[in-house]
Amino acid sequence: MTALAVFLRDLRLAQRRRADTLAAAIFFVIVASLFPLALGADPAWLRRLGPGVVWVAALLASMLSMPRLFADDAADGTLEQMLLSPTPLPLLVLAKVGAHWLANGLLLTLVAPVLALQYGLDGGSIGILVLTLLLGTPVLSLVGAIGAALTVGVRGAAVLLSLLVLPLVTPALIFGAGAVEAAAGGMDTGGHFSLLGAMLVAAMFLAPWAAAAGLRISLD
Amino acid sequence: MTRINWFYYAAPARFYGLAGKLVPWCAAAAVVLALWGLWIGLVVAPTDFQQRDSYRIIFVHVPASWMSMVLYVAMAFWAAIGLIFNARLAAMLAQAIAPTGALMTFLSLWTGALWGKPTWGTWWVWDARLTSELILLFLYIGYLSLRAAIDDERRADRASAVLAIVGVVNVPIIYFSVQWWNTLHQGASVSLTKAPTMAAIMLQGMLVMTLALWAYAFAVVFARVRLIIRERERGAAWLRDLHPAGALP
Numbered sequence: 001m002t003a004l005a006v007f008l009r010d011l012r013l014a015q016r017r018r019a020d021t022l023a024a025a026i027f028f029v030i031v032a033s034l035f036p037l038a039l040g041a042d043p044a045w046l047r048r049l050g051p052g053v054v055w056v057a058a059l060l061a062s063m064l065s066m067p068r069l070f071a072d073d074a075a076d077g078t079l080e081q082m083l084l085s086p087t088p089l090p091l092l093v094l095a096k097v098g099a100h101w102l103a104n105g106l107l108l109t110l111v112a113p114v115l116a117l118q119y120g121l122d123g124g125s126i127g128i129l130v131l132t133l134l135l136g137t138p139v140l141s142l143v144g145a146i147g148a149a150l151t152v153g154v155r156g157a158a159v160l161l162s163l164l165v166l167p168l169v170t171p172a173l174i175f176g177a178g179a180v181e182a183a184a185g186g187m188d189t190g191g192h193f194s195l196l197g198a199m200l201v202a203a204m205f206l207a208p209w210a211a212a213a214g215l216r217i218s219l220d
Numbered sequence: 221m222t223r224i225n226w227f228y229y230a231a232p233a234r235f236y237g238l239a240g241k242l243v244p245w246c247a248a249a250a251v252v253l254a255l256w257g258l259w260i261g262l263v264v265a266p267t268d269f270q271q272r273d274s275y276r277i278i279f280v281h282v283p284a285s286w287m288s289m290v291l292y293v294a295m296a297f298w299a300a301i302g303l304i305f306n307a308r309l310a311a312m313l314a315q316a317i318a319p320t321g322a323l324m325t326f327l328s329l330w331t332g333a334l335w336g337k338p339t340w341g342t343w344w345v346w347d348a349r350l351t352s353e354l355i356l357l358f359l360y361i362g363y364l365s366l367r368a369a370i371d372d373e374r375r376a377d378r379a380s381a382v383l384a385i386v387g388v389v390n391v392p393i394i395y396f397s398v399q400w401w402n403t404l405h406q407g408a409s410v411s412l413t414k415a416p417t418m419a420a421i422m423l424q425g426m427l428v429m430t431l432a433l434w435a436y437a438f439a440v441v442f443a444r445v446r447l448i449i450r451e452r453e454r455g456a457a458w459l460r461d462l463h464p465a466g467a468l469p
Contacts, residue, residue: 146386150379154369163365167358210386217378
């Protein structure tokens with residue numbers, strides 16, 4: 001079982017279960033739409049809150065789809081085949097996370113500009129928001145995979161997973177939303193992007209190993 | 221030349237006795253050091269020029285903050301040893317350290333809030349160090365809930381060990397966050413590289429209180445690890461011989 005085959009299979013599965021994939025994106029839109037209802041519709045106020053709200057909503061929406069990453073494969077025995085496969089398990093995990101990000105994280109990134117328009121962000125800010133999400137959502141998927149691997153077959157896995165993963169991804173939130181705010185304040189965003197990129201590189205390198213270790217423990 | 225056997229006490233049966241002997245000493249040291257530290261902090265140390273007497277909570281707040289981070293690293297260390305060498309006792313130690321670490325983190329946040337009210341005029345600010353300490357509390361809670369959710373003890377050991385190792389990345393972020401985000405919280409008053417900016421007597425009080433919390437942590441962790449050993453090894457012959465009637469130690 002090669003990593004490419006796993007990647008293509010997961011993409012095909014996501015494409016055939018459109019309702020599941022779309023549900024996370026719709027949840028993202030709904031959460032972001034709730035904030036103006038609760039906080040009032042003052043345009044200047046919303047423009048300030050916009051980047052943070054979109055980022056928090058993206059964080060919650062990506063947690064929503066995370067428990068499914070390994071649960072279905074564990075239920076039908078595919079995961080055991082992956083553990084036995086000669087292909088290194090971290091590579092297979094990376095392939096699964098990649099497919100999951102294309103189906104979920106990328107979709108959230110593409111929906112985000114519409115939400116940003118609702119919050120009255122200008123073109124430059126929207127561009128920076130999309131770029132931070134492009135760098136940040138893969139980090140959420142990678143770190144989320146560790147939590148998903150550790151909670152395979154555990155009762156109350158969905159809530160537990162959010163409990164484990166949300167504290168770990170707060171740096172991505174801080175620098176992701178911070179970059180848009182810095183840009184709106186006329187400051188340099190290079191530092192934010194460098195740190196987000198560093199997080200992505202570190203997560204891409206380390207998270208598949210941790211997730212693979214978690215899977216081996218869960219299926220022991 | 222006889223070599224030291226580093227693994228002599230790695231057997232829960234041997235460590236059980238050793239921990240039992242150490243608990244009263246550690247507890248007594250904790251009480252004595254805490255009384256000494258509080259005496260320095262509440263009686264000997266002079267009133268601060270700016271913060272009046274409210275600063276005296278520093279003698280609990282700073283040691284608790286230090287302990288919250290040290291205990292997380294200790295927990296991750298023993299969890300890693302347990303994962304790498306498949307050592308049961310190391311995993312039990314990690315399990316025993318976690319609740320004490322969470323308590324220290326909570327204490328640090330609580331005393332910080334009590335200190336913040338008279339000094340900054342607010343119970344809570346979204347400052348880097350406060351936020352990082354809050355995230356540390358979340359990490360402890362995540363570790364404890366993952367343990368609680370898995371019924372098989374050995375699996376819980378290893379799953380939570382992976383989580384602890386992943387989370388330990390957060391501890392340096394807490395420490396360096398003061399330099400990263402320059403915000404409301406005062407910079408670290410004590411550092412190894414430059415002379416402390418506080419009176420020597422205050423530093424002494426803080427160090428004595430830190431030692432007191434260390435002794436407390438040792439006493440509680442040893443007592444808790446004894447209970448964990450009794451719970452997990454309940455079928456073992458040595459335990460039955462030690463406590464024939466099943467009475468608590």
